[in-house]
Amino acid sequence: xxxxxxxxxxxxKAAIRYRVVIVLSFLLLASVVVLPLMIKHDGSAQGFTQILxxxxxxxxxxxxxxxxxxxxCGSLAREVQECQIQMLAVKPxxxxxxxxxxxxxxxxxxxxxxxxxxxxxxxxxxxxAGQLSESQQEVLENEIFVARGSALPDYPDIEPxxxxxxAERLEENPNLVDMDPTYVRSQVEEQxxxxxxxxxxxxxxxxxxxxxxxxxVKDQPMFLRVKFFTSRPxxxxxxxxxxxxxxxxxxxxxxxxxxxxxxxxxxxEINPNLLDAEGNLIVDIYNDNQxxxxxxxxxxxxxxxxxxxxxxxxxxGMLVILCWMGFLAAIGLAASSFLSFPxxxxxxxxxxxxxxxxxxxxxxxxxxxxxxxxxxTGRKDSASGLDYIALPIAKGLLNVINLVKDFSPVSFxxxxxxxxxxxxxxxxxxxxxxxxxxxxxxxxxxxxRSELATAQGNQ
Amino acid sequence: xxxxxxxxxRYFLILFMVIMVTCAGFMQRSMNRARADMGLTRxxxxxNAPPVLAFTTVALGGFRGLISNMLWIRATQLQEDxxxxxxxxxxxxxxxxxxxxxxxxxxxxxxxAYNISVKFPxxxxxxxxxxxxxxxxxxxxxxxxxxxxxxxxELAWFFQHKMGANLDDANMLxxxxxxxxxxxxxxxxxxxxxxxLDPQTPEDKERVQVMRDVYKMDPAIMQKVDxxxxxxxxxxxxxxxxxxxxLGLKVSEREKDYIQLRRVIFQGMQMAFxxxxxIEFPVADPSAxxxxxxxFEFGPNLDITEKTNSAYEEMMGADEKYLxxxxxxxxxxxxxxxxxxxxxxxxxxxxxxxxxxxxxxPDSINSTLEEYVFARVEEEFGSTSQDRLKGMLMGFIERSxxxxxxxxxxxxxxxxxxxxxxxxxxYDEINESQVVRIKLPTVQEMKIELLARLLDxxxxxNELMANQLRTRLGLDxxxxxxxxxxxxxxxxxxxxxxxxx
Numbered sequence: 001x002x003x004x005x006x007x008x009x010x011x012x013k014a015a016i017r018y019r020v021v022i023v024l025s026f027l028l029l030a031s032v033v034v035l036p037l038m039i040k041h042d043g044s045a046q047g048f049t050q051i052l053x054x055x056x057x058x059x060x061x062x063x064x065x066x067x068x069x070x071x072x073c074g075s076l077a078r079e080v081q082e083c084q085i086q087m088l089a090v091k092p093x094x095x096x097x098x099x100x101x102x103x104x105x106x107x108x109x110x111x112x113x114x115x116x117x118x119x120x121x122x123x124x125x126x127x128x129a130g131q132l133s134e135s136q137q138e139v140l141e142n143e144i145f146v147a148r149g150s151a152l153p154d155y156p157d158i159e160p161x162x163x164x165x166x167a168e169r170l171e172e173n174p175n176l177v178d179m180d181p182t183y184v185r186s187q188v189e190e191q192x193x194x195x196x197x198x199x200x201x202x203x204x205x206x207x208x209x210x211x212x213x214x215x216x217v218k219d220q221p222m223f224l225r226v227k228f229f230t231s232r233p234x235x236x237x238x239x240x241x242x243x244x245x246x247x248x249x250x251x252x253x254x255x256x257x258x259x260x261x262x263x264x265x266x267x268x269e270i271n272p273n274l275l276d277a278e279g280n281l282i283v284d285i286y287n288d289n290q291x292x293x294x295x296x297x298x299x300x301x302x303x304x305x306x307x308x309x310x311x312x313x314x315x316x317g318m319l320v321i322l323c324w325m326g327f328l329a330a331i332g333l334a335a336s337s338f339l340s341f342p343x344x345x346x347x348x349x350x351x352x353x354x355x356x357x358x359x360x361x362x363x364x365x366x367x368x369x370x371x372x373x374x375x376x377t378g379r380k381d382s383a384s385g386l387d388y389i390a391l392p393i394a395k396g397l398l399n400v401i402n403l404v405k406d407f408s409p410v411s412f413x414x415x416x417x418x419x420x421x422x423x424x425x426x427x428x429x430x431x432x433x434x435x436x437x438x439x440x441x442x443x444x445x446x447x448x449r450s451e452l453a454t455a456q457g458n459q
Numbered sequence: 460x461x462x463x464x465x466x467x468x469r470y471f472l473i474l475f476m477v478i479m480v481t482c483a484g485f486m487q488r489s490m491n492r493a494r495a496d497m498g499l500t501r502x503x504x505x506x507n508a509p510p511v512l513a514f515t516t517v518a519l520g521g522f523r524g525l526i527s528n529m530l531w532i533r534a535t536q537l538q539e540d541x542x543x544x545x546x547x548x549x550x551x552x553x554x555x556x557x558x559x560x561x562x563x564x565x566x567x568x569x570x571x572a573y574n575i576s577v578k579f580p581x582x583x584x585x586x587x588x589x590x591x592x593x594x595x596x597x598x599x600x601x602x603x604x605x606x607x608x609x610x611x612x613e614l615a616w617f618f619q620h621k622m623g624a625n626l627d628d629a630n631m632l633x634x635x636x637x638x639x640x641x642x643x644x645x646x647x648x649x650x651x652x653x654x655x656l657d658p659q660t661p662e663d664k665e666r667v668q669v670m671r672d673v674y675k676m677d678p679a680i681m682q683k684v685d686x687x688x689x690x691x692x693x694x695x696x697x698x699x700x701x702x703x704x705x706l707g708l709k710v711s712e713r714e715k716d717y718i719q720l721r722r723v724i725f726q727g728m729q730m731a732f733x734x735x736x737x738i739e740f741p742v743a744d745p746s747a748x749x750x751x752x753x754x755f756e757f758g759p760n761l762d763i764t765e766k767t768n769s770a771y772e773e774m775m776g777a778d779e780k781y782l783x784x785x786x787x788x789x790x791x792x793x794x795x796x797x798x799x800x801x802x803x804x805x806x807x808x809x810x811x812x813x814x815x816x817x818x819x820x821p822d823s824i825n826s827t828l829e830e831y832v833f834a835r836v837e838e839e840f841g842s843t844s845q846d847r848l849k850g851m852l853m854g855f856i857e858r859s860x861x862x863x864x865x866x867x868x869x870x871x872x873x874x875x876x877x878x879x880x881x882x883x884x885x886y887d888e889i890n891e892s893q894v895v896r897i898k899l900p901t902v903q904e905m906k907i908e909l910l911a912r913l914l915d916x917x918x919x920x921n922e923l924m925a926n927q928l929r930t931r932l933g934l935d936x937x938x939x940x941x942x943x944x945x946x947x948x949x950x951x952x953x954x955x956x957x958x959x960x
């Protein structure tokens with residue numbers, strides 16, 4: 001381990017010698033201080049705090065990410081190029097230790113920089129919040145400076161219903177046998193789903209939402225987050241609904257009449273202590289409109305409740321960002337293990353661009369191929385030869401990318417969502433151990449195979 | 460010598476660079492002129508832009524569109540996810556990347572004021588977004604595009620439709636917030652142009668400064684609007700719609716778009732006629748006895764009948780394409796004016812407009828004035844238009860109060876009963892979900908509102924009639940209708956609405 005630590009120490013010394021740490025610290029702190037002065041917001045305390053957290057943490061992530069790639073590519077490729085690596089390679093130290101030592105060194109640099117800059121963001125955010133009125137501070141305490149857990153309704157498994165309904169349909173209409181069975185099943189599935197999602201005009205629907213730890217939410221404010229659709233696309237009108245929340249026929253049951261807009265999530269506070277004896281939140285909605293309203297099973301209705309404090313949540317969020325930095329360091333080092341500095345930087349950035357293109361990849365999968373879609377269905381009518389190659393590649397790439405991208409600590413922090421320990425462990429496993437590990441294995445393998453003493457181009 | 464040059468070469472180079480940049484600056488001016496003369500510049504150079512914006516628009520060149528697209532995609536995605544806190548910043552960047560693209564300003568402002576605002580169930584939150592939409596157009600859009608008709612039209616529309624109309628459930632909050640803000644700026648609710656045009660005291664100077672800096676409004680133009688179309692109640696959003704449409708007509712260069720601003724003006728006049736009078740009254744705070752805050756109600760502004768008519772006629776002359784439609788609207792306005800003036804006991808004016816409408820549109824009224832008004836009552840009996848019905852009810856109650864003053868009690872009771880029946884019928888017609896949005900004041904509330912006007916020594920009945928009214932209603936000499944209305948409202952808030960019949 002002594003050799004490994006020695007490399008870590010050398011990497012840190014090099015970073016300090018080249019003033020990377022100082023310059024980056026200055027840049028990060030400047031962005032943290034200057035950004036709040038420049039950004040425009042909706043005028044509310046919540047809006048300002050949310051945009052402050054989002055923009056400063058995103059700026060830190062971007063700057064650190066870019067610097068990490070640069071350092072990672074430079075530290076190995078330049079040393080090889082300038083023949084400095086030979087001084088290390090002739091020492092009794094395994095190459096994997098050199099590679100890993102550099103990675104650890106870069107991660108430590110990141111940890112220091114992230115620690116300094118995120119502490120500054122934390123301090124500034126809390127300081128600015130402290131300047132607000134008590135009522136606004138209370139709103140921030142409940143909605144943003146908090147780690148809120150989420151609970152969804154218990155929906156029954158719809159597969160048996162689909163099978164049953166499908167059998168009935170086929171019996172009623174034997175011609176359906178001639179149709180594409182996948183298509184028929186998807187139609188039946190939508191019909192079954194609709195029975196659980198739709199609230200017809202002048203009707204009531206009830207949801208029972210189990211909250212995992214009822215005791216912990218006692219006397220704590222809770223929030224209902226709802227999202228619905230109507231039959232009209234891009235609907236900008238509002239709909240009158242009446243909510244009745246809490247155990248039926250009890251005095252604490254809360255009635256809220258409101259006009260709400262479709263297609264995007266709406267969040268509103270509800271009274272505390274509305275759970276029934278079993279720890280369920282009973283929510284009834286009365287649809288007082290001519291139109292039916294559809295609340296999707298996935299995110300139609302959700303309860304948000306306090307699960308923990310902001311400080312630890314913030315720390316966990318920063319650790320997820322550090323995982324990303326570790327992954328970027330692995331990419332940069334892997335590329336620089338067998339490529340010269342400019343090429344390694346180019347390849348690393350190329351990999352990132354593919355990562356950022358996950359939207360395009362999802363679109364290819366959704367549309368069933370590349371280009372030439374039928375605008376009526378939004379899909380390709382028939383797959384071309386190219387699609388047979390492109391689709392599996394897109395699916396594979398997307399799965400791999402999602403292992404890293406499925407985490408959104410900045411978004412969670414700015415909306416007061418809980419980043420649990422299990423999410424942190426999942427991030428560590430997926431981003432660092434699995435994805436970072438793959439790049440590390442490849443990088444170490446390439447580093448072992450590279451001829452370090454070959455005459456370099458610049459000599 | 461060589462050593463000297465070598466030592467100071469760096470400074471020579473810096474000096475050389477400065478000279479070259481300065482020369483390039485001079486050259487750039489003449490090149491820009493030449494480009495404009497030869498018609499090589501499609502877009503006008505950006506004026507009034509802050510340094511950052513001027514730099515980005517020049518430095519980014521063709522990439523501006525690309526970055527703008529990316530920001531637009533992000534804004535759409537965030538909107539779908541219900542994350543609105545970045546929208547103001549994104550709209551600011553998008554519009555500033557394409558500052559001369561008018562539809563971008565209009566779209567972004569519309570998105571903030573209309574699409575995003577309604578996503579918030581809380582009306583206070585909605586108001587924030589409506590303000591942001593207005594600010595984007597007024598404070599920034601017009602700064603870079605001071606002659607763009609579409610921006611004036613859109614801004615006027617926000618005032619007239621988003622805030623002025625009752626389609627948004629939060630419309631009363633918008634009106635109240637706007638009225639409260641302008642109540643601070645105007646002395647006793649009305650602009651005193653002598654003071655506003657030449658403020659002397661520090662307080663007056665500050666008020667004018669706020670009008671100019673915050674609301675970007677010029678008291679001289681307000682005066683012109685009042686002279687040409689008013690007098691208006693400047694605490695109402697419709698008056699501000701008129702202001703921006705009027706200003707647009709004065710400064711815009713695109714004559715083909717004028718018609719849109721003229722439409723705003725005549726529609727604004729119509730709305731101001733129907734409910735352009737603001738009645739303020741104190742509301743008692745149930746939680747703090749003895750404390751009052753200001754609240755507002757709206758009534759028809761019959762003083763602008765003549766000018767509303769002129770606006771219609773001007774519009775008919777200018778908008779040949781929709782001549783028939785505007786003619787129909789004009790005819791309906793005149794019929795309503797006859798009816799409103801009659802029910803508000805302005806008999807002479809009612810007769811004047813009755814003659815006018817029959818002359819202008821011979822098929823409009825085929826009966827005597829009294830027969831027409833009576834038939835209109837029957838017709839309006841089933842009306843579910845909040846503004847029209849309220850105007851009519853106010854008219855009946857006013858007539859009833861005057862009948863009381865004149866000692867015609869039976870007639871007065873009949874008038875009031877009719878008003879009560881009509882109100883009840885209205886509530887029977889609208890559905891439960893509309894009650895909050897398009898509610899009507901109670902007859903008692905309307906009666907006290909009208910008493911405030913009728914007992915006003917300057918605007919109301921003459922002294923004899925006012926005293927007779929006080930006596931017959933059993934009111935004390937120090938009876939304050941505004942205070943009474945406030946107390947009535949406070950009671951209604953605590954105990955719920957009072958039964959009407």
